[in-house]
Amino acid sequence: MAGNAHASPPLHPESLRKFVDPLPIPAIATHTGKPHHYRIEMSELTVKAHRDLPPTRLWGFNSSSPGPVIEARSGESVAIEWMNRLPAKHLLPIDHNIHGAEGDKPEVRSIVHVHGAKVPPQSDGYPEDWYVPGKSVTYHYPNQQESATLWYHDHTMGINRLNIYAGLFGFYLIRDAHEDSLNLPKGRYEIPLAICDRSFRSDGSIDYPVSGMRGSPWVPEAFGEAMMVNGKLFPYLEVEPRKYRFRILNAANGRFFHLSLSNGQKFIQIGTEQGLLPAPDAVEDFVIAPGERIDVVIDFAGYANERVVLKSDAFELLQFRVAAKPVSIDTSAIAAVLRPMARIPESAAVKTRRIPLIELKSPNGDSMTMLIGGLHWSMPVTENPVIDTVEIWELLNTTEDSHPIHLHLVRFQILDRRPFDEPLFYRTRRIRFTGPALPPDPYEAGWKDTIRAHSKMITRIIVRFEGYIGRYVWHCHILEHEDNEMMRPYDVLGTAPESANA
Ligand SMILES: [Cu+2]
Numbered sequence: 001m002a003g004n005a006h007a008s009p010p011l012h013p014e015s016l017r018k019f020v021d022p023l024p025i026p027a028i029a030t031h032t033g034k035p036h037h038y039r040i041e042m043s044e045l046t047v048k049a050h051r052d053l054p055p056t057r058l059w060g061f062n063s064s065s066p067g068p069v070i071e072a073r074s075g076e077s078v079a080i081e082w083m084n085r086l087p088a089k090h091l092l093p094i095d096h097n098i099h100g101a102e103g104d105k106p107e108v109r110s111i112v113h114v115h116g117a118k119v120p121p122q123s124d125g126y127p128e129d130w131y132v133p134g135k136s137v138t139y140h141y142p143n144q145q146e147s148a149t150l151w152y153h154d155h156t157m158g159i160n161r162l163n164i165y166a167g168l169f170g171f172y173l174i175r176d177a178h179e180d181s182l183n184l185p186k187g188r189y190e191i192p193l194a195i196c197d198r199s200f201r202s203d204g205s206i207d208y209p210v211s212g213m214r215g216s217p218w219v220p221e222a223f224g225e226a227m228m229v230n231g232k233l234f235p236y237l238e239v240e241p242r243k244y245r246f247r248i249l250n251a252a253n254g255r256f257f258h259l260s261l262s263n264g265q266k267f268i269q270i271g272t273e274q275g276l277l278p279a280p281d282a283v284e285d286f287v288i289a290p291g292e293r294i295d296v297v298i299d300f301a302g303y304a305n306e307r308v309v310l311k312s313d314a315f316e317l318l319q320f321r322v323a324a325k326p327v328s329i330d331t332s333a334i335a336a337v338l339r340p341m342a343r344i345p346e347s348a349a350v351k352t353r354r355i356p357l358i359e360l361k362s363p364n365g366d367s368m369t370m371l372i373g374g375l376h377w378s379m380p381v382t383e384n385p386v387i388d389t390v391e392i393w394e395l396l397n398t399t400e401d402s403h404p405i406h407l408h409l410v411r412f413q414i415l416d417r418r419p420f421d422e423p424l425f426y427r428t429r430r431i432r433f434t435g436p437a438l439p440p441d442p443y444e445a446g447w448k449d450t451i452r453a454h455s456k457m458i459t460r461i462i463v464r465f466e467g468y469i470g471r472y473v474w475h476c477h478i479l480e481h482e483d484n485e486m487m488r489p490y491d492v493l494g495t496a497p498e499s500a501n502a
Contacts, residue, residue, distance in 0.1 A: 029068035054204030058167035067170030074176035101158025121470030161479035242330035260285035271295030274447030289404035291477030
């Protein structure tokens, strides 16, 4: 259903000529003159999403969506002044029934979170710490963590899905000496790819779906038919027949991408969200959920003069045009050992929490909300690990959807996923497993910060809570779920609570 009765008709992306626009490569952010200090401004901008489409109004950072790439070094802190220079009126339909977006709240608000960053709580971008146009905050990022592919995005209570859909996201890369020593492809041979889906109208404007219920536009999922890579529809990239490193981010609100290459060639995976894998791994195809990142090398040597398309099932996303020969000899390497990773033994866990993911439906079967632990955002904190302890969290998914669950502050490892008898659990709260525990997918073998909790399965992760004490959040990264209560605060405590909180 169209958001506006007077709007121009929907655009059918298949009607557009493919691969006529070069892939935009986000600029590296430049500091203010003071080293390690950045000023990043959120504002409205106009882009050409495709050669044959009229200009599109979006929101972005420093006049770009995705925003500029923040490049940080491990162990060197960075300060960023995040300035809200957005207009007073929102680009997309707000649902004032959603908690945190009530009618007494200003329409346009923002707060930026760096996804995957280990930061003190006061710089994490707590969803309720939003501010209005004309204001800014300065956040401090210690970067006391290994090289990794992070990203920044809006996290405002109740309108996060709309702010990100409008374009408020970008890459934040942490590098370190160990990664440098590996001699991976770099410079013009290292390219970030932010993938998302959108709906457009033929006048070039973006369209966000609405429920059709007057006054309650929220929808449980927003999918578009137009696939954007770095802000373009069907772009192409000229490459040399040699190795390239791609940092792939799923920046979509709700779409899972199933990526592969049209020539059947394999990706060489070198990392997950939180850094390098122990060893490279050839992978023919993989699923990447909203919020997840995957770090891969594609070697175009042997494909000179060919066209190779990055696709997600039937959707064509990006065409690589491989040149006849490389400009110079490819001296980059993919080491057999990237970064050793010790498995956290289950015996190290001081506590196991089993947390159900639940969907509430209206009498006519429509999804009303999804909840973590059956609790709303405003209810008291229930997850309160003690700093420097290890816990196992069991995500018991009773819903029909796979939910990408993200914990702020920490990195974790996946133990396994195991199917259970959901109707029995619904009636009696008892667990009866219906199959064996399944190991993580091969491409999930590294440090993660976002994990797909599959339908009717218990997904187990093991986490060491380290870094800082204080209040953080964890949530589903399907943004329509997150905005409508599928997010909970959690506390990292300095010492164990007096009485057991079981
Ligand atoms: Cu979800």
